[in-house]
Amino acid sequence: MQKICVVGLGYIGLPTAAVFARAGFDIVGVDVNKQVVERLNKGEVIIEEVGLPEVVKEVVAAGKLRASVAPEAADVFIIAVPTPIHEDCTANVEYVKSATKAVIPHLKEGNIIIVESTIPPRTMDDIVAPLIREAGFDPEKDVHIAHCPERVLPGRILIELVENTRIVGGLTPEATKKAADVYRQVVTGEVLETEAVTAEMSKLMENTFRDVNIALANELAKISARLGVDAHKVIELANRHPRVNLHHPGPGVGGHCLAVDPYFIVEKAPQEALMIQLSRDINNSMPDFVIEQIIKLTAELKEPKIALCGLTYKGNIDDVRESPAIEIVQKVLANPRFDVRIHDPHIRAEQVPFELVSFEEAVQGANLAVILTDHNEFKALNKQTLLAQMETPVVFDTKNCTGLEQEESLTVHRIGDLTGLQAISISKPINK
Ligand SMILES: NC(=O)c1ccc[n+]([C@@H]2O[C@H](COP(=O)([O-])OP(=O)(O)OC[C@H]3O[C@@H](n4cnc5c(N)ncnc54)[C@H](O)[C@@H]3O)[C@@H](O)[C@H]2O)c1
The missing domain is CATH 3.40.50.720 (NAD(P)-binding Rossmann-like Domain)
Structure with missing residues (x-):
C-alpha cells in the first residue's frame, strides 16, 4: 500500500x-x-x-x-x-x-x-x-x-x-x-x-454556475419586492417549464467556495468575466437588503428586540466563513436602536466575537425573529414557542425554511415574498 x-x-x-x-x-x-x-x-x-x-x-x-x-x-x-x-x-x-x-x-x-x-x-x-x-x-x-x-x-x-x-x-x-x-x-x-x-x-465554473444562478434568484427577490410579486410562486411556476430550474433567493452567498471561487476567474480575465463579477456584487448586496427589511419592520418600535437565528453560511454545519449571516449580525449590532440576541445551535462561543444565547433566551420578549440559516432546528420551529415567548410574534425567514404559515396570531415574511410587509406595531395583539 x-x-x-x-x-x-x-x-x-x-x-x-x-x-x-x-x-x-x-x-x-x-x-x-x-x-x-x-x-x-x-x-x-x-x-x-x-x-x-x-x-x-x-x-x-x-x-x-x-x-x-x-x-x-x-x-x-x-x-x-x-x-x-x-x-x-x-x-x-x-x-x-x-x-x-x-x-x-x-x-x-x-x-x-x-x-x-x-x-x-x-x-x-x-x-x-x-x-x-x-x-x-x-x-x-x-x-x-x-x-x-x-x-x-x-x-x-x-x-x-x-x-x-x-x-x-x-x-x-x-x-x-x-x-x-x-x-x-x-x-x-x-x-x-x-x-x-x-x-x-x-472546478471554478461549477461554483460560478451556482453563484450566478443564486444571483439571478436574488435579483428576482428584489424585483418582486419592488413590484409586489411573490417570487416563490414565480419560481414554482417557472420551474414547471421542462428546461427551467430557477434557484431560490436568500440572505446572500457564503462559504469559502461559492463566495470566493468566482473571483479567481475574475482576477485572471476581468474584461471578460462581467456576469461573474456582477453576480458576486448582487449576492454581496443581499445582507444590506435583509437589513433594509429589518429597519422597515421595526420602524415604529422604540427599542426593538431582535432575535437573530443562525450564523453559518448553510444549514446543519458549524462553518461561518464568508457567512452573510455574520455580516448581517454585525450590522444589526452596530445599530444602537436594536436590542439584539443571537443564537446558533451549531456554533461554539469561541468561534464568534459576540455573545450567543439559547433559542428560548433569544426569542423571549422579542419583537422580531430573523432566521438566517436553514438549520434543522429552525425548519422545525414550533409556532407555539414563538407565540408563547415573543412580545410581537413576527418572523422574517430569509432562508424560506421554517414552514411557519402566516396567520392571524403570527406574522411571517420571507425573502422573495415581502408583499404586505408592514412595520410591527406594539398596538397589534400581544400575547402577554
Ligand atoms: N470545505 C469544503 O467544503 C471545500 C470544498 C471544495 C473545495 N475546498 C477547498 O479545499 C481547500 C481546503 O479547504 P478546507 O475547507 O479544508 O480548509 P480548512 O481551513 O478547513 O483547512 C485547512 C487546514 O490547512 C492547514 N494549513 C494551512 N497552511 C498549511 C501548511 N502550509 N501546511 C500544513 N497545513 C496547513 C490549516 O491549519 C487548516 O487546518 C481550499 O482550497 C478550499 O477552497 C473546500
Whole structure:
C-alpha cells in the first residue's frame, strides 16, 4: 500500500486522510496548527462533520493515520490547504506555495503531488511546477503533479469523497493517469482525466454556475419586492417549464467556495468575466437588503428586540466563513436602536466575537425573529414557542425554511415574498 502525506487537515484534508486510511493506506496528516495535530493523535477531531469522529477514532487506533507538524517522505502528497481571497478579492495562494515548499525537501523521483485546494486557473503550471523546477526536479518527468479539485458537500463529505465523480488534471498525461489511479483505489464514482488547467477551470465554473444562478434568484427577490410579486410562486411556476430550474433567493452567498471561487476567474480575465463579477456584487448586496427589511419592520418600535437565528453560511454545519449571516449580525449590532440576541445551535462561543444565547433566551420578549440559516432546528420551529415567548410574534425567514404559515396570531415574511410587509406595531395583539 502506498504511503500518503496529506498536508492541511481541515474540512477537506482530514476526511480525505481518514478515507484513505480506512482503505488501508498509511497516512501521515500534516498541519501547521499544533492543536489539530495533538488532538488528531489522540483520535479526536475539532471540526463538525457527520461520521468523521468515528472514522478518525478507528483509523488512528488502528495506526493507519497519525499527525505531524511537518511533512515526511511518502509516495503521494496531497495538498489541501486554504485558498482564501485577499481584501481586494484576489486569490491568496500563499498557503499552497508554502505547503509545496514544505513537501519539496521530502520529494523523491516518481512521487505524485496532488493539489486538492481550489486554485486559480494556471496555478499548477505557473506556480506549483516552477517551485518544483527550482528545487532541481523536472515537474514533467521526475515527479508527477496534478490538480484534483474537491466538490464535496459539507455534512456529506465522507459519502461524497467516495461516491462523487472526480476530475484529475495533470501536468502531463502520465501525471494525470498516476494521480487518477490513486483516487481509483477509494473512489466508487468515475475518475475523469484531463489536463491541469481544465481541471482548475472546471472546478471554478461549477461554483460560478451556482453563484450566478443564486444571483439571478436574488435579483428576482428584489424585483418582486419592488413590484409586489411573490417570487416563490414565480419560481414554482417557472420551474414547471421542462428546461427551467430557477434557484431560490436568500440572505446572500457564503462559504469559502461559492463566495470566493468566482473571483479567481475574475482576477485572471476581468474584461471578460462581467456576469461573474456582477453576480458576486448582487449576492454581496443581499445582507444590506435583509437589513433594509429589518429597519422597515421595526420602524415604529422604540427599542426593538431582535432575535437573530443562525450564523453559518448553510444549514446543519458549524462553518461561518464568508457567512452573510455574520455580516448581517454585525450590522444589526452596530445599530444602537436594536436590542439584539443571537443564537446558533451549531456554533461554539469561541468561534464568534459576540455573545450567543439559547433559542428560548433569544426569542423571549422579542419583537422580531430573523432566521438566517436553514438549520434543522429552525425548519422545525414550533409556532407555539414563538407565540408563547415573543412580545410581537413576527418572523422574517430569509432562508424560506421554517414552514411557519402566516396567520392571524403570527406574522411571517420571507425573502422573495415581502408583499404586505408592514412595520410591527406594539398596538397589534400581544400575547402577554
Ligand atoms: N470545505 C469544503 O467544503 C471545500 C470544498 C471544495 C473545495 N475546498 C477547498 O479545499 C481547500 C481546503 O479547504 P478546507 O475547507 O479544508 O480548509 P480548512 O481551513 O478547513 O483547512 C485547512 C487546514 O490547512 C492547514 N494549513 C494551512 N497552511 C498549511 C501548511 N502550509 N501546511 C500544513 N497545513 C496547513 C490549516 O491549519 C487548516 O487546518 C481550499 O482550497 C478550499 O477552497 C473546500
